[in-house]
Amino acid sequence: MILPSGVSSLDRILNGGLSTGHLTHVFGSASAGKTTLALQFVAGACRLGIRVAYINSETTSPLERLSQITEKEFTELEDTVRILSPKTFEEQGAVINDLELYAREETQLIVVDTLTRLYRTVLEDKTANYAAHRELNMQAGILKGLARQKDMAVLVLNQVRGSLEETKGFVPVAHNILDYWADYAIRMTRGTRKGERHLERLLPEDGFSQTVFITERGFSLTEKPQE
Secondary structure (H helix, E strand, O other), X not given: OEEOOOOHXXXXXXXXXXXXXXXXXEEEOOOOOHHHHHHHHHHXXXXXXXXXXXXXXXXXXXXXXXXXXXXXXXXXXXXXXXXXXXXXXXXXXXXXHOHHHHOOOOEEEEEEEXXXXXXXXXXXXXHHHHHXXXXXHHHHHHHHHHHHHHOOEEEEEEOEEEOOOOOOOEEEOOHHHHXXXXXXXXXXXXXXXXXXXXXXXXXXXXXXXXXXEEEOOEEEOOOOOOO
């Protein structure tokens, strides 16, 4: 099954939308629009009556932005969207490990925003780093297993770190792990015009790209969308 966002450029870069059975990895710098991208698909799922489990490790809540995009109060969406908010990397692991229990029946979309924020808070020394790296790999593996075994679409958002070797100047955090588990990988970057965002598909590897604009109501195909 393919879950469309309703924004043609966004769906086109994913061959129609988020595919169940697949893990999609989206990464970019702060304010690149990753959360807006995720909520665009959440809004699409709500329109289709598909339930969503949204794991939010960020310090801000996605509720206000979701209401802007859907033009609905969360009280109208809470039967469809379940938001889980782990506060530590250990809690995140427990939530992901028990996600089948938290997810309601007919849940077909899982969003993790972002997978690596809490992971980075526990990096201290070689010993701690190894344990954290192993735990992150396990979490990604569980998410991929849910996608395959339960026919769910999994969307994982990721932070970036600087890299002198990369032409864009940054690489996704823990890229070796996410490269291994992801079926699709999308890089998001800011454009020069107001609200402009570039999406580039890296997996499957072909360099296909699209441009969208961030507005109050989500993504638009034009710089100044008509109301």
